Amino acid sequence: MSGAEKVRELRERLDEVLASLPPKLRQEALSHISYANEMGNSRSNERLEFLGDAVLHLCVGSILFDAYPDASEGDLTRMRAHLVSGSALSALALRGGLGRHLKLGRGEASSGGRSKPRVLAGAFEALVGALYVHKGFQECMKFVREAVFPEGELTVPVDSKTLLQELVQEEGGSVEYTVVEVSGPDHMPRYTVACLVNGREVSRGQGGSKKEAEEDAAKGFLASREAL
Structure with missing residues (x-):
């Protein structure tokens, strides 16, 4: 259809x-x-x-x-x-x-x-x-x-980023991601990204790209919410 x-x-x-x-x-x-x-x-x-x-x-x-x-x-x-x-x-x-x-x-x-x-x-x-x-x-x-x-x-x-965005928006809030560290050689960088909800850091994630690190950070925060 x-x-x-x-x-x-x-x-x-x-x-x-x-x-x-x-x-x-x-x-x-x-x-x-x-x-x-x-x-x-x-x-x-x-x-x-x-x-x-x-x-x-x-x-x-x-x-x-x-x-x-x-x-x-x-x-x-x-x-x-x-x-x-x-x-x-x-x-x-x-x-x-x-x-x-x-x-x-x-x-x-x-x-x-x-x-x-x-x-x-x-x-x-x-x-x-x-x-x-x-x-x-x-x-x-x-x-x-x-x-x-x-x-x-x-x-x-x-995907955790999409779900976190929707959950926070439902409550009238905002989600941002910021790179706090890039380590490793140029051909194999390792990104560390902080996830901020309403301007407050709630989790960090790592990955071989900014996108992977953001997804990891969102997943970590969602997991911590489930544990509450």
């Missing part, structure tokens, strides 16, 4: 889910807090977003658990974190055209709210929450398989 076909299929599936919801529940799922505040008598999608976040974690975790029988708890956690990250969910919502359905306050709409990652990710979670309320867990599992794992694709990028 081509990329364009996948986008079209995702849009059709999202539209089907929205059409299947009772009108009141659909309106709640699509109502951003800015719209609810402006209208005064409308519920925002924040409660459904909370529920959908939990359902997504369970659905994706269950799928990964079955797909990767030899993966460690840490590996499964990192893969799930990638798949349910704000950037991943907002990308799904954007490709699925969810933004065009959203009910936004005038200020939010005029400032580009229909394409803001945080708004889109929250709306996707709210949609899953609404589907769970209306049709239950099995329908949510079916939808998540189709939306998050199209054609049964279970290839998940698990």
Whole structure:
């Protein structure tokens, strides 16, 4: 299936889910807090977003658990974190055209709210929450398989740098890497790199290139987080 076909299929599936919801529940799922505040008598999608976040974690975790029988708890956690990250969910919502359905306050709409990652990710979670309320867990599992794992694709990028970047960005932080030492002969250098989260050094890594050393540093910090 081509990329364009996948986008079209995702849009059709999202539209089907929205059409299947009772009108009141659909309106709640699509109502951003800015719209609810402006209208005064409308519920925002924040409660459904909370529920959908939990359902997504369970659905994706269950799928990964079955797909990767030899993966460690840490590996499964990192893969799930990638798949349910704000950037991943907002990308799904954007490709699925969810933004065009959203009910936004005038200020939010005029400032580009229909394409803001945080708004889109929250709306996707709210949609899953609404589907769970209306049709239950099995329908949510079916939808998540189709939306998050199209054609049964279970290839998940698990490099530590990408995962750390997404985890920190989810918390509104930043990640930087800086070379602190280069040793060895010119034809075989050995790089030592420091990983800084929000400006604070959290780990160091080594490798035959800056890229390898950065990956090693990110992996070391993720491992230390798992040990907590």
